Amino acid sequence: MSKQIIVPFGPQHPVLPEPIHLDLVLEDERVVDVIPSIGYIHRGFEKLVEKREFTEYVYIAERTCGICSFVHGATYCQGIEQIMNIEVPERAQFLRVIWSEYSRLHSHLLWLGLFADSFGFENLFMNAWRIREDILDVMEQTTGGRVIQGSCKVGGVRRDISNEKLDAMAKDLDRIDRDMKNLTTVFLQDDSIRHRLKNVGILSREDAYHLGAVGPTGRGSGVAGDARKLGYGAYDRLNVQVVTDSCGDCLSRCTVRAKELFTSTDLIRQAVKKIPEGPVDVKVTGAPDGEYFMRAEQPRGELVHYLKGNGTKFLVRSRIRTPTLTNIPPLIKMLQGCELADVPVIVLSIDPCISCTER
Amino acid sequence: MNSGKQTTTSIDVGKLIGSVERFRNDGFRLVQIGCTKVGDLYEINYSFDKDYHFENIRIAVTADTEVPSISGMYWNSFIYENEMHDLFGIQVRGMNIDFKGTLIRTAVKFPFSQPPVTVTKGDKP
Numbered sequence: 001m002s003k004q005i006i007v008p009f010g011p012q013h014p015v016l017p018e019p020i021h022l023d024l025v026l027e028d029e030r031v032v033d034v035i036p037s038i039g040y041i042h043r044g045f046e047k048l049v050e051k052r053e054f055t056e057y058v059y060i061a062e063r064t065c066g067i068c069s070f071v072h073g074a075t076y077c078q079g080i081e082q083i084m085n086i087e088v089p090e091r092a093q094f095l096r097v098i099w100s101e102y103s104r105l106h107s108h109l110l111w112l113g114l115f116a117d118s119f120g121f122e123n124l125f126m127n128a129w130r131i132r133e134d135i136l137d138v139m140e141q142t143t144g145g146r147v148i149q150g151s152c153k154v155g156g157v158r159r160d161i162s163n164e165k166l167d168a169m170a171k172d173l174d175r176i177d178r179d180m181k182n183l184t185t186v187f188l189q190d191d192s193i194r195h196r197l198k199n200v201g202i203l204s205r206e207d208a209y210h211l212g213a214v215g216p217t218g219r220g221s222g223v224a225g226d227a228r229k230l231g232y233g234a235y236d237r238l239n240v241q242v243v244t245d246s247c248g249d250c251l252s253r254c255t256v257r258a259k260e261l262f263t264s265t266d267l268i269r270q271a272v273k274k275i276p277e278g279p280v281d282v283k284v285t286g287a288p289d290g291e292y293f294m295r296a297e298q299p300r301g302e303l304v305h306y307l308k309g310n311g312t313k314f315l316v317r318s319r320i321r322t323p324t325l326t327n328i329p330p331l332i333k334m335l336q337g338c339e340l341a342d343v344p345v346i347v348l349s350i351d352p353c354i355s356c357t358e359r
Numbered sequence: 360m361n362s363g364k365q366t367t368t369s370i371d372v373g374k375l376i377g378s379v380e381r382f383r384n385d386g387f388r389l390v391q392i393g394c395t396k397v398g399d400l401y402e403i404n405y406s407f408d409k410d411y412h413f414e415n416i417r418i419a420v421t422a423d424t425e426v427p428s429i430s431g432m433y434w435n436s437f438i439y440e441n442e443m444h445d446l447f448g449i450q451v452r453g454m455n456i457d458f459k460g461t462l463i464r465t466a467v468k469f470p471f472s473q474p475p476v477t478v479t480k481g482d483k484p
Contacts, residue, residue, distance in 0.1 A: 035456070039445070039464035047471060212389050212435045230411055293365055293406060293413065295390075306393050306404065321391040325442075329435035358463075 002027040007340065011040050015118040015344040018354035022347070026340060034335045036328055038357060045359045049315040054080060054288055055154050057315065061305070064320060065356040066147055067110060068298045070103045072305075072356075073152040076318070078232055079294030079307040080154045086284060092156035093234040094275040098166075099139070099149065100233070100296075101264040101271075106135045107299035108257045108264075109180075111351045112187060115254060118348045119196045124186055131179045138169055156281025170272040173265045180265075184258035188251075197251035201334040201346035204248055213330040214323045215301020216260065217350045220253035222246040227297035238270045250349040257351075287313050298323055300351050322356035367404070367415040375405075376427055378416050382407045383432040387414070392429075392439035394447045396471060401447060405429070422448065422472070430455035438462075448472040 005026050011019030019040040025033035048060050062073035074096045081088055113128035136146045142161050143149035151158050161169075187193060203213065208221035218225055219242065226242045228235045243259040245252035288309030296303050301323030308317040327350045334346050370378055382389075387407035395402045400419045403426065407414050420426060428451050430436045440451040441462040448469035451457075460468075 037458070037462065039462055042463050042465055044465075044470060209388055210434070212433075225408075291367075293404075293415070295413070302390070304391055304406070306391075306395075308395060316397070317395040319391075319393040319395065321393065325438060326391070326435070328438055 004032065009343055009347075013344070015114075015348060016352075017114060018352060020347070020352055020354050022335070022343075024335070024340065024343065029340045031335050031338050031340060031343065034332045036332060038328075038354060040358070041354065042358045046318050046320060049318040051314070053313040054309065054315050055284065055313075057318065058153060059150065061318070061320075062148055062150065062152070064322075064359045065353055067107050067353060068103055068300065068303075068356070069147060070099050070143075070149045070152065071296060071298045071303065072320070073149070074100060074233070075294050075296040075298075075303055075305045076307070077152050077154050078296070079292050079305045080288055080309075082292040082294060083288040083290045083307060083309060084154075084284070084286065086155055086282060088156050089279045089282060090234070090276050091160070091278045092280045094271045095157050095161060095280065096152065097234045097238065097271045098161070098169075098268055098275075099143065099151065101267045102135055102139055104264045104299045105176075105261060106132055106139065107351075108261055109135065111257060111299075111348075112183070112254075115345075115348050116187075118344050119193065121193065124183070127183055131176065131183060134172075134176055134179075138172075141165075142169075153281065155284040156279070158281070160280045166272045166275065170269050173268060177262065177265055180261050184261065187254055187258050194251060196345065197254060197349075198247075198249060200250045200342050201338060201349055202247075202249050203330055203334050205246070207333050208248065208330060211330040211333060212326045213301075214326055215298070215351075216253050216256040217301060217323075217327045217330060219244045220256045220349075221248035225302065227295045227302045230295060232294075232296060234271060234274075237274060238267055240267065250345055253349045287311055288315065298356075300324060300353060300356075301327065320356075320359045322353065322359065324350070324353045324357045327352070328357075365413040365415065367417055369417045369419070372418045372420055372424060372426060375416070375418055376429065376432075379405065379429045379432055382414070382416075385409065389429075389433040389436060392436060392443060394443045394449060394471075396447070401449060403443065403449070420449070423450075425450045425452045427451075428453040428455070445469070446471045 007024045009022040011021045021037040023035040061076035062069045064072045109132035113125040116124035143151040203221045205222040228240045245255045289311035291308040294305045304321040306319040387409040390406040437456040441458045443449045445463040
C-alpha cells in the first residue's frame with residue numbers, strides 16, 4: 001500500500017465560489033477518502049424567527065441565498081399559507097412559478113459558466129454569463145431586483161406583471177432559447193469537454209437514492225425526483241417534464257442542467273398562456289398556529305422549510321434544509337477513488353451553495 | 360394548493376432505531392433530520408420520502424438524553440446528526456463520522472440550546 005497523505009482543498013480555492021473545506025486522503029494521486037468541513041460562514045438565520053414577525057421573516061428567508069433567493073422566499077410563504085389555510089389568488093401562484101423558473105434559468109446559466117471556468121474554457125464561461133444577463137434584466141424589470149427580488153409575500157405577491165409584458169417576455173424566450181441552444185451544444189458535444197467530464201465522479205443510481213442526492217445531482221444518476229411534481233403553486237396545472245440521465249458522471253449532471261434550461265422556458269411559456277386575470281394577493285389576518293414541512297424544487301434540488309408557529313406573530317422554529325447540505329454525502333461518494341486533478345470538476349458538478357447551507 | 364400529504368408520528372426514543380429500520384426496508388430515502396426547542400424539551404423530526412409520499416417520525420428528548428445515531432441504516436445521516444449536535448448540543452451516540460463539534464464552527468457553543476444563549480454587543484465569546 002502506498003503512503004497516505006492528506007491534501008487540504010478549500011475553503012479558498014480558484015474554482016470554489018464558496019467556502020467548503022475537504023481533507024482529501026490520497027494514495028499517490030488517487031483520493032481514497034474525503035472528510036468535509038463547513039461552518040465558516042454560519043449566520044444563524046433560523047434563530048431570527050424569534051425576533052422578526054412572520055410577515056417580515058420572508059425578507060430573511062429570501063436572503064438565505066444570493067442565487068435562488070426567490071425560491072426561498074416563495075417556499076417560506078407557501079409554508080405559512082399552508083399552516084394558516086390561506087387561499088392565494090391564482091394569478092399570484094402563476095407569477096411565483098414564472099419567477100421561480102427565471103431563477104432556475106439564472107442559476108443554471110451561472111453554474112454552466114462556473115463549470116466551464118473549472119475546466120478552463122473561459123470563452124464558454126463568458127458566453128453563459130452573457131445569456132444570464134438577459135435573464136437578470138427580466139428579473140429586474142419585473143421585480144425591481146436582480147438578485148434579491150422581494151416580490152413574494154405571505155398571501156400572494158407584491159407586484160403584478162402586465163399581460164403585455166408577459167407576452168413580450170414569452171416572445172423574447174425564443175431568442176434566449178436559440179442562444180442557449182448554441183451554448184449547450186458546445187457543453188454536450190465538444191470532444192474536449194466530453195473527454196474531461198465523461199466517467200468522472202460517478203454516482204450510481206442506488207447510491208444517489210440512498211445517500212439522499214436531490215436535484216440535478218440525483219437526476220444525473222437516474223433518480224427521477226423533482227419536488228415540482230408535488231404540484232405546489234401553479235405547477236399542478238402545468239406539464240412539468242423531469243429531465244434525467246443515467247450515467248451518473250459529471251457529464252450527466254451537466255446534461256441534466258443544460259436540458260432543464262429548456263424545460264424552464266417551456267414552463268414559463270405554459271404559465272404565460274394559462275395565467276388568469278385577478279388579484280395578486282389577499283389580506284392576511286391572525287398568526288400561524290401549527291407546523292408544516294414545505295418542499296419545493298430549488299435550482300439545486302429539493303428544498304425543505306420546516307415552519308412551526310404557536311399562534312403568536314413570532315414563529316417557534318424555521319428549519320431550512322437546503323439541497324447542498326443533503327448533496328454533501330453523495331459528493332463524498334463521488335470523490336472516493338477519483339484522481340486529485342478531477343476533484344475541482346467533481347465538486348463543482350453538484351453546484352455547491354455553501355451560503356444556503358450555512359443559513 | 361396541493362403540496363403533498365405528510366404525516367408525523369411521535370415515538371419514544373427507544374423505538375427510534377426499529378422505526379427507522381422499517382423506513383429503510385420499505386425503500387424510503389432520508390429527507391432530513393431537524394431539531395426544534397419546545398419548552399424544556401427538544402423535538403427531533405426524522406423525515407422520509409418515497410414516491411412523493413412524505414412521512415415524519417418525532418422523538419422528544421431532554422438536553423441530557425443520548426440519541427442513537429441512524430447512520431448504520433442511512434449513511435448520510437451524519438450531516439444532520441453533527442448539525443444537531445453543533446447547534447443544539449444534542450448528544451448522538453454511534454455516528455459513522457463524528458466531527459466532535461467542528462462541523463459548524465459557531466462563535467458560541469450550541470447557540471440554539473436551552474437555556475437560550477445571549478450574546479451582548481462587544482462580548483467576545
